[in-house]
Amino acid sequence: MIHAVHNDMSGHVNGPVIQAGYIDAVNVSTGPVTPVPWQLPRSASPFTGREQDLRRLHDRAVPGALCVVTGTPGVGKSELVTQWAHQAGAQGLFPDGILYAGLNGFDLHGQPTDPGSVLDGFLDALGASHLTRGDLSARARHFRSVVTGRTILVFLDNAAPTGQIEHLLPGTDTATVVVTSRNQLSGLLTSKGGTLVKLEPLDDRGAVDLIRETLGDRWVDSDEPHARNLARLCAHLPVALRIALQLLVADPHTTTGELNAELGDERERLEILETDDPAVAVRAVFHESYRKLPSDQARAFRLLGVHPGAQISLPAAAALTGLPERRALRLLDNLVGASLVDKVGRHRWQMHDLLRAFAHERAEKDEPADGLRNARRTMLDWYTHTAASAGIALSSFEPPPFTPRAVRPNLTFADDTAAIEWLVDEHTNLTAASRLAHNLGEDEVAWRLAVALGGYFYRRKPWNEWVEVCQHGLVGARAASDDRAIGLILNGLATAHQELNQLEPAEQHFREALEVWSRSGDRQGYARTANGYATVCAKTDRLGEAERHAMAALAAWSELGDFRGQGIVHNQLSGICSRAGRLEEALAHSSHAAELLKSVGDRFSEIWAINNIAEVHRRAGRLEQAIELFRTVLAVRQGLGDHYGQAVTARSLGMALRDHGDVEAAITALTRSLQLFAELRDEPNAIDVRRVLGECGPANT
Template sequence: MSAGIVQEGQSLGALVRAWRNRALLTQEELASKTGVNVRTIRRLEGDAVERPRSRSLRLLAEALQLDPLEQAAFAAAAQAGPPPPPAEEASGAEPEGGRRVPRQLPVGVSRFAARTEALAELDQLLRPQADGAATRICVVSGMAGVGKTCLALHWAHRARGRFPDGQLYVNLKGFCPSGDAVDPRDALGMFLEALGVPPRQIPDDLAARSALYRTTLSDRRVLIVLDNALEAEQVKPLLPAAPSCAVLVTSRNTLTGLVATEAAAALTLDLLRDDEARELLAGRLGAARVAAEPEAAGAIIARCAGLPLALAITAAHAATHALTLASVAAQLGDRRRRLDTLDAGDPAADARAVFSWSYRTLSAETARLFRLLAVHPGPDLTLAAMASLAGVTRERLRALVGELRSAHLLTEHLPGRYSLHDLLRSYAAELVRPHAAERRAALHRLLDHHLHTGHAAARLLNPHREPITLAPRQAGVTVTAFDGYEQAFAWYASEHRVLLGLISRAAAEAFDVHAWQLVWVVTDFLYRQGHWDEWRATQRAGLAAAERLGDVRAQAIAHRGIAMACSNLGRHVEAQPHIRLALDLYDRLGDRVGQAHTHVNLCALLYRQGQYAEALHHGTRALRLYVAADDLIGQAMALNTTGNVLVETGEYEQALRYCRRAAALYEQLDDPNNQALTWDTIGHAYHRAGRHSDAVAYYRRAAAVFEELDSRSFLAQTLVNLGDVHATAGGREQARAAWRRALDLLAESGQPQADAVREKLAALP
């Protein structure tokens, strides 16, 4: 029983009994604490006192530590007088054999929302078994505020008809402000008294009490709800042996020991889905009010991250202060003050306080890791990243992660990838804020992990890229190794969002070398996937970092990157000054290969603008510089890029000669991605020359390689070209199929070429 679960219509006796049980007091102990006669207390709990004395009520309220809401309910029940008790549930009723039937379940939450699947699973897990071999036990676990107690009590009230011999309940206080978990010996004493065992017959020894408890329940059908358990050892003495009984345990910990040794079933309660969260808000605020501000309701749900406690507190604020949902959503929008908003002035209704009860149970080393998780930008992280954050080995980390997972403070939402609930991240950020030096050192290690791991992955994606020199990594950094291209690409696919977040974090916290070098790390992946806007934004961040450092070479690389990204976005005017600046910077450095790279990029940019003569000039200039430097990969790039321009000028044979030389060089250098790009150019030359079957053959060869390498941007463009040649040759259905697949890829990454493909499809008969 706790604040917020008092319902209208409860009798005075039911309230006193529930609050006494909450305080873990016998009737005799309550009488001693208050000075109220024990016989009076028994009569009060039995609703046998018509006009209770105000002094007795005051003494009871003080001893039971009632809050103002509970005191008001107490006074109202006293004025209402005793209700006529039902025959089968009258207080002190002793049906067959003089047995007492305990009815200890606290009142459940009104307007219980959602959780349909979880309720059905509890029905299944705790249903009577035909063979009756053992007591049915289920552990409901989940993070703080996810609604474990609400679910347990709602299900218990629904199912109490299956347990005619009564229901026992205790809050084991495993996670509470005082930190004083209930001793199972005390809980057993309360249960035995509730089951009718005279206090003088209850032994002092824990083992003896547990044995008497099992004996007393041996032929009864009783539901036992053990709420808020800390650990398995706290629960085990409270388990009956009778197959006719059922036990429902709630805990923030997974209590794996109960599952392993007592064959308990496990039910993990997750965050609410959006539709369930909306149902909860509608139940608290009214469906009409939620429907009137759907966008604000959606923002509240997102910012509460589906946590029932947070949603309930937010609804209480909106209802109590008559706030619009939009204003509540705006308050929640400030990440640094979000937990202040999620405080209803009661420890049980304060997200920060509720989280703290879980945090305090962690070992010191695990608590440190939890704090440091806020340093990671999200959305998720690997064991190697966590090991680097904490500066520990993977082997040591596994134990720490196991403790966090058991406490539901960390979730493995995908194999090998872990996530932190958004509100828990805010709480961890508050905890780590005072530890500035520790936080910065952890960020340095995290950046080192991604930079050194990413550099290795980038070299596998494109072994021939312009190299960069990394600073030595810090002690305690774990670097992930890759067996080949596939593993490296999979790492990028998983870490894509993390890398973008780390670039911003590095720039914001004066890790400028890491900022521009992480941009270098992610560039090839963004290019191949066609994430042009992200490519442009990261290159701008890299340029700013390079300028703060005064690093001319890094500035030249960034200017080239911005120009290439802008060119692919069709922003050719924006690209021009950046490509010219890159050329000037490489000239200042005396870097002929860097100049050659920039001339190739300038050739491609001018080609897209239709300025073919000037494009050929820069392509030829690049080729001469690469030949002088004996740079074979550069020569291949210049030959292919120049071949593209020659196709547009109608010089198909010369274009094919250039591209065949480029393809041969790429094969020699074992560079399948660029070799496929060259095959695409050859296909384009054959298409323009009217040799359609040859064009189709080369486009298909290129598409097959891009498909294998998951180079989606290049694959999309080759499919567009393949559709074009099919359409020219009269193969409408083949063209439609190629363009549809291309459109899916282009739309997926938001590329501007998608509209042109839609027009092509619309123009087909």
């Protein structure tokens, strides 16, 4: 029996309708399936210390964004973006896929990747290989058409400074583009409106965490100081740290301390951080960037490697390169753009230690010997004569130890404030310049730097640097057989040891200086040294001997008609009399000292005399007068920027307040004194302040 079949259909139908008695299956084709590319390279493990950078990239790499991630060679730009892209992909942020291209912009052995071949690969991955014909512009248009409307990430890794990126950018606001490059690609960012993400080396914690993840907790916890030192020697660069850690993994009998000792030799450091794969060796990574530099930038880069300090100012860079400041500034900005130099302040730049070692290596290999020698000498002369000019502005009451000659760039100092600011900024470089001059046998530079910096060292009290610079200078002065330089440097060296309470070497150097002055007949030098020797005698409770030396100094200054010198000795005599309990004599000497020093306009030394007046009042029990004067002195010293003087006065003020019964205010003053002495790295005085704080109560030690 055949039953009638009736088919009803309702609604709107667009297209053909098939009617059949029985349908087993229906296959509907909607066209070719679009592939979802996932081209990310494998991420490195372990990966740590970059949480904040990952968040920063996540916030900026939004749909429609163009981000350029830049940073110094070996800092981990590619790995950061790879890690972030894996995380973002796993979170479903790019449902239409991730495209990746290694552009080899800084490849040591090959050529930068051709943009056309990158486009062919992208089109093929997107299922549009039939569009890979035509010239570069045509393929770029096809690529933009294919990705329009897709939520996709385009990761362009290791881009060259120019010429690779423009044709690889999608035109849709649904696509995200992240580029890594050692160059900041400022032209691209300006024309396309992208954002720059600068990646810095790992911080201490991140570097130690990387060591911990690689070697294990026990390795780090048993010797964390060595772990931190290893991070420092590797400039906190992930590429260098990973190489160093693999050396430890490969040879478990080598300790971190032993590896650190090997890496401590800057000349050997790059050699140690080699691998069997030149592409990831530290030297090769740096060389990829160096060989891309134009010749003038390459020369500036390698000469920066022979600069003795970590930071360099614009005038120093101009002196080193022999260029006008404007031209030197342009080259420095170029090197910042290439991520080979960091700008760390207004007209101040620096390289990390590994790059400096590489630049120094290139200078010795690529710079003509005469050119390198002249560059070093010009730079050392510039530091020496500029320091001498600053010293004259700072110690205008002292006759200059030598007449500085004009150097280029020629810096002038309007007053002692301008001089002290420059010297504070440059004192690390000046110490390093002294060390370099000593190592190169530049005797004249070494002794001139030592005497030029005497006034600054006396005011600011960086004792260890003071001792080092004087030791280098003394070698140079003796080689030059210059008695005046020898006497000045022996006096400075003795004063530094005396301030450090190293009284035996201080006394020895004062005696040697007195012999030099007596032999040469230099009464001014004799007076200065005899007064300093009196301080050592007073500290060792030889008060009679101290007074004899001070009176001899006073007689010499009186012969010379030097009121300032007389004032300084009267202040010395005030301290000696105060120690001896002769307080009224002490007050008379310090009061006379203040009058003499005020009459010649030496405010810095006058305040020392007023401080001594206050100290006499404190010892005599006139505490209210002492406290008022100490507060006045402290305010003036703050205005003068005299950190050491502030520390001394704050200690005395604290002691006066304690004796007056105001323990809370005493603790505040003493704590400030302790902070200042700690900043000055003055441990002998810091110990004394801790003792006084302890007398205010056990909780304050």
